[in-house]
Each structure stands twice: as structure tokens, then as C-alpha cells.
Amino acid sequence: MPIGYEVELAHDIAAQLGVRAQIVNIAFDSLYDALQADRVDAIISGLSYDERRTKEVIYSQPYFDAGQLLVLSTTAKDNTDEKSDVFRLLENRRVAVEWGSTGDMKARQLQSLVVRCSILSYLSAEEALAALVHGESDVAIADAVSVYRFAAAHPGTIRVAQQLTEEPYVIATSARSPSLAKAIEAALDTLKRTGTLDHLRDRWLTATDLP
Amino acid sequence: MASQSSQYVILTALLVFCAWMLTASVAQSDAPLGPPHRVLTLNPKIGIHTRLTDEVEAAKIRRTMEMVREMGAQWIVEYFPWAYIEPLPGLYDWKHADLVVNHAVHQGLTLVARLGMVPQWARPPESTSAFLSEEHYADFARFVGNFAGHFREQVRYIIIWNEPNLALEWGFRPVSPAEYTHLLRISYQEAKAANPQVQVLAGALAPTLAPSGNEWGMNDLDYLRGMLDAGAAQYFDMLAVHAYGWSYPPDMSPDPQVINFRRVELLRRVLAEHSAADKPIIITEGGWNDHPRWIHAVKPAQRIEYTIRAYQLAEQWDWCKAAILWVFRYPWPTKSYLDYYTFVTPNFDPKPIYLEVRRYAVP
Numbered sequence: 001m002p003i004g005y006e007v008e009l010a011h012d013i014a015a016q017l018g019v020r021a022q023i024v025n026i027a028f029d030s031l032y033d034a035l036q037a038d039r040v041d042a043i044i045s046g047l048s049y050d051e052r053r054t055k056e057v058i059y060s061q062p063y064f065d066a067g068q069l070l071v072l073s074t075t076a077k078d079n080t081d082e083k084s085d086v087f088r089l090l091e092n093r094r095v096a097v098e099w100g101s102t103g104d105m106k107a108r109q110l111q112s113l114v115v116r117c118s119i120l121s122y123l124s125a126e127e128a129l130a131a132l133v134h135g136e137s138d139v140a141i142a143d144a145v146s147v148y149r150f151a152a153a154h155p156g157t158i159r160v161a162q163q164l165t166e167e168p169y170v171i172a173t174s175a176r177s178p179s180l181a182k183a184i185e186a187a188l189d190t191l192k193r194t195g196t197l198d199h200l201r202d203r204w205l206t207a208t209d210l211p
Numbered sequence: 212m213a214s215q216s217s218q219y220v221i222l223t224a225l226l227v228f229c230a231w232m233l234t235a236s237v238a239q240s241d242a243p244l245g246p247p248h249r250v251l252t253l254n255p256k257i258g259i260h261t262r263l264t265d266e267v268e269a270a271k272i273r274r275t276m277e278m279v280r281e282m283g284a285q286w287i288v289e290y291f292p293w294a295y296i297e298p299l300p301g302l303y304d305w306k307h308a309d310l311v312v313n314h315a316v317h318q319g320l321t322l323v324a325r326l327g328m329v330p331q332w333a334r335p336p337e338s339t340s341a342f343l344s345e346e347h348y349a350d351f352a353r354f355v356g357n358f359a360g361h362f363r364e365q366v367r368y369i370i371i372w373n374e375p376n377l378a379l380e381w382g383f384r385p386v387s388p389a390e391y392t393h394l395l396r397i398s399y400q401e402a403k404a405a406n407p408q409v410q411v412l413a414g415a416l417a418p419t420l421a422p423s424g425n426e427w428g429m430n431d432l433d434y435l436r437g438m439l440d441a442g443a444a445q446y447f448d449m450l451a452v453h454a455y456g457w458s459y460p461p462d463m464s465p466d467p468q469v470i471n472f473r474r475v476e477l478l479r480r481v482l483a484e485h486s487a488a489d490k491p492i493i494i495t496e497g498g499w500n501d502h503p504r505w506i507h508a509v510k511p512a513q514r515i516e517y518t519i520r521a522y523q524l525a526e527q528w529d530w531c532k533a534a535i536l537w538v539f540r541y542p543w544p545t546k547s548y549l550d551y552y553t554f555v556t557p558n559f560d561p562k563p564i565y566l567e568v569r570r571y572a573v574p
Binding site: 027029047052109123124 | 501502503504505506510511512514515543544545546547548560561562563564566567
């Protein structure tokens with residue numbers, strides 16, 4: 001039986017709509033085909049908004065942002081805080097990243113604009129964040145999912161200083177089903193207002209004992 | 212009245228001509244060729260597939276070729292759709308193709324041209340652009356010959372069709388090695404008639420483990436055997452191969468039941484079994500994807516290591532002329548796992564993989 005953040009979100013939305021969600025497991029590269037072929041009514045699977053598809057698809061408001069975050073250690077002995085601009089946060093700093101990742105690309109772009117900023121590469125985002133906690137680096141850049149999971153596994157060790165990029169995840173429905181799209185939008189409004197989306201994030205991305 | 216009509220026609224024609232001249236001159240002035248270059252590289256087999264079919268801005272075409280050269284890649288593959296170049300029977304529009312080829316050659320790159328995509332006039336209504344019935348094989352072959360002749364001095368390698376072992380790439384008809392061999396034969400003959408020096412590559416097959424009788428495609432090893440049994444060896448100089456690694460490292464041993472980078476060695480073995488071992492191979496697509504969610508993806512660090520290792524392997528294989536991996540850039544974000552095959556963003560921001568390959572390749 002499928003489980004996960006988006007599976008639970010689908011069930012919560014279905015409950016708002018007064019129906020039962022049936023989860024269909026489809027390869028990531030076939031999701032839109034399944035929607036167009038009416039094999040599914042909606043896609044909730046880490047989709048990004050794609051303006052080129054808006055003739056066939058209606059997208060919801062974002063339910064999660066998986067963008068890149070600039071992270072500091074909570075024990076950092078300096079006066080940087082969440083209000084510092086990104087250039088100040090990186091000046092004279094060692095930046096830990098996952099080698100080859102989008103965070104690495106962002107760090108390399110910023111490096112060319114900042115004085116004495118060095119990049120330390122690690123084989124995973126988790127290792128980059130651990131390096132921050134262990135004092136090997138002063139700053140880390142990683143995606144939101146990796147940061148939330150690390151924060152949960154190591155409570156009180158890191159804090160998010162800046163969001164560097166946005167990567168909002170949205171729900172797609174067929175353009176032939178505008179009433180369903182509208183109902184999902186209303187359901188998302190409710191889930192946001194009642195704190196359910198925050199609860200889902202806490203449960204699936206920051207719990208240390210994931211099922 | 213007749214005379215006045217003629218004047219209008221002439222005037223209209225002149226206006227169209229002037230507009231065309233203006234457009235052409237703007238396109239050229241946007242991206243002058245500049246001084247000629249040559250590629251500096253430590254591994255002359257490095258290549259990257261460009262994707263300029265839908266790139267309309269000359270400056271971006273030039274920037275693509277510059278960055279490919281600066282990465283230390285000697286080779287590119289680019290797709291030249293028949294439907295774009297011959298939109299009506301006998302009416303050829305070479306403007307965009309000229310632009311791409313001129314900039315590639317000027318940057319010192321070796322271009323492999325993939326030919327395909329059937330124009331509407333050569334296929335039934337409601338069919339896909341991969342549908343080519345036998346009655347139009349000669350039309351396609353004529354296009355191949357014209358392409359080979361038009362770019363006689365600039366393009367030495369052409370690929371006939373793409374992944375003909377997939378129903379998707381064969382107009383959603385049952386795939387047939389014998390039918391493809393027929394198409395390859397007449398295309399080869401036209402290409403050689405137009406330019407005897409051109410090297411004709413048999414179309415790369417999609418790596419697939421499709422079981423026998425599968426409606427969507429045929430196992431690539433079986434398909435190649437079928438082609439060779441049908442006499443294809445006489446009608447290609449080299450074999451194009453797609454060598455995707457999926458989630459496996461490039462050194463993983465080849466296995467008929469596994470799709471990995473070294474599956475190319477199995478295709479070479481099939482050539483050898485059919486007395487065609489002398490035919491070189493060019494990897495015309497391949498590589499790894501580092502999307503965080505796609506099932507066939509690897510970690511970004513693995514992608515860098517695997518990619519560089521793949522280039523090193525190709526350098527060691529004397530039968531492999533080049534390894535041209537997928538893909539340099541898309542003109543726009545696909546907002547899907549495909550974006551994680553690219554080496555630079557649509558805005559030409561280099562990804563770490565671009566910078567690391569450049570560090571490996573450029574002296």
C-alpha cells in the first residue's frame with residue numbers, strides 16, 4: 001500500500017472533497033500521459049509548474065517548496081542572522097555543498113560574486129550538512145527536503161538563513177476537469193488554513209523515525 | 212486590370228523578398244561567426260548532443276557551439292528534421308540548418324547530423340512524424356542525398372533515422388529490421404551519390420529489453436541481428452549507438468539482460484558475429500541523469516564520476532570513434548526529469564557537470 005507525504009496529501013484532499021482517493025503508482029516519466037489518457041484524475045508527485053502544458057493541464061497553488069536553502073549552524077559564533085543578505089552570509093566563509101547538485105551550482109554562481117568564499121564538496125547533502133554541524137564549514141547550501149530531514153535527525157543543530165531558489169510543487173488536473181481543479185484548490189486552501197500542510201511536512205520530512 | 216494585378220504581384224513579391232532579406236541579415240548580424248576556432252582537449256573523443264532544432268536565436272546557437280568547444284568536446288550530434296528543411300516537395304529551406312552547421316564548423320566541432328522527421332506531405336493525415344511508408348522511402352532518400360550534397364564540405368557524418376526498433380519511432384507500426392534496412396539501403400545510395408566521402412551511420416537503436424513480440428519495440432541486439440541478416444552491413448559505414456547507463460556505473464560488465472553503458476560492447480559483438488567488426492561505432496546519445504526522484508537517476512556526484520569515466524572508456528576503445536552524450540542544453544526547461552540530463556541551463560548557466568568535464572578535458 002503506497003505511503004508518503006503526497007499519498008497522505010491526496011487522501012486529505014479526497015476527504016475534503018468527500019470522496020475516497022485511489023492511489024495509482026505510475027513511473028515519473030509517464031504521469032502526464034496517464035492524466036491525458038484519463039487513467040488518473042490528478043497528479044500529486046513533485047510536479048513543477050510548466051507553462052507549456054497549460055493548454056492541457058490546470059495547476060494548483062503550490063503545496064510545498066523544494067528550493068535551495070542556505071543553512072547555518074545554530075552554534076555559529078558570529079552575528080549573522082536570518083536578516084543578513086546572502087553576500088554577507090558567504091563572505092569569508094566555507095560553503096558545504098553536495099558535489100554536482102543544484103546547490104553546488106548555486107554556490108559556484110555566488111562564489112564569483114563574493115569575496116573569499118570557498119566551496120567544500122561532499123558526496124551527499126547529508127554529508128554537507130554534517131560538515132556544517134562539525135565545524136568543517138561555515139555555511140551549507142542544500143535542497144529543502146534534505147535540510148528538513150537533517151534538521152529532524154539532528155534537532156537544534158542547523159537553522160535556515162535564506163531561501164535561495166524556489167521550486168514549488170503543484171497538483172495537476174486535466175483542463176477538461178475545471179470543476180475538479182477548483183475543488184482541489186479549495187481543499188488546499190482549507191488544508192493550509194487548518195495547518196494540515198505544516199503537519200504533513202513535519203510528519204514526513206522532519207520525523208526521525210519514518211515508517 | 213491584368214497589368215495592374217501583375218504589378219501588385221510583383222510589388223508583393225518584392226516586399227516579401229525585402230522582408231526575407233531583412234530577417235536574414237538580422238539573423239546573421241545577431242551572431243557573426245568571428246574568427247575560426249579549434250577545440251583544445253585532452254580527450255578527442257568527447258562529444259555532447261546539442262538540441263538546437265527549436266532554437267531560433269542565432270546568438271544562442273553560437274553560444275552553444277562556443278561553450279561546447281570551451282568544455283573540450285570535439286564532437287556534437289544535432290538533429291536536422293526533414294519536415295523543417297523540405298516543408299513542401301522539392302522546396303528546400305536551409306537557413307536554420309546552415310546557421311547551425313556554420314557555427315559548429317566555425318568553432319572547430321565535428322558535427323554528426325541525425326536525419327529524420329517526416330513532413331506532412333509525405334505521410335497520411337493523423338499519422339505521427341515518424342511514420343514513413345515504403346512509397347515515400349525514395350523521397351526521404353532524396354532528402355538525405357540533398358543534405359549530404361548541400362553540406363559536402365562541412366558535414367562528414369550522417370545518421371539515418373532514430374531508434375527504429377521502437378514502434379514510437381516507426382510511426383506506431385510494428386517495427387521491422389528488414390524494412391529499416393530497405394530505407395537504409397536507398398538512403399545510403401543517395402548519400403554516397405551526392406558525396407562519396409560522407410560516412411553513413413545506421414540509426415542508433417533504443418536500448419531495450421522488450422520481450423519477443425512486444426508491440427512497443429524489439430530488443431536492440433535482436434534488431435541489429437535482423438538488420439545484418441537482411442544485408443544491412445553493405446549500407447552503413449558506422450553504427451550509431453545509444454549508451455545510457457541508467458543507475459549503473461560505466462564499468463559494469465555488459466549483460467544482455469541489463470541496460471548499462473557497456474551494452475555498446477554487446478552491439479559490437481553482434482557486428483563481429485556478422486563479419487562486420489570493422490565498422491566503427493559512434494555513441495550518439497548516452498549518459499546519466501541526476502534527477503532527485505526519477506527511478507533511473509543517480510546522485511549528482513555519481514553522474515560526474517560516471518560521465519568522465521565513460522569518456523575515458525571511449526578513449527580506450529579503438530573501435531569507438533566518439534562518445535557523444537545527451538544533452539548539452541534544452542532551449543526551455545522541460546520541468547521534468549529530462550532537465551537533469553543537461554550540462555547547462557536554458558540560460559547557459561554551467562552546471563557542475565559542465566565545469567567538471569571541462570576541468571577533465573581542457574589542457
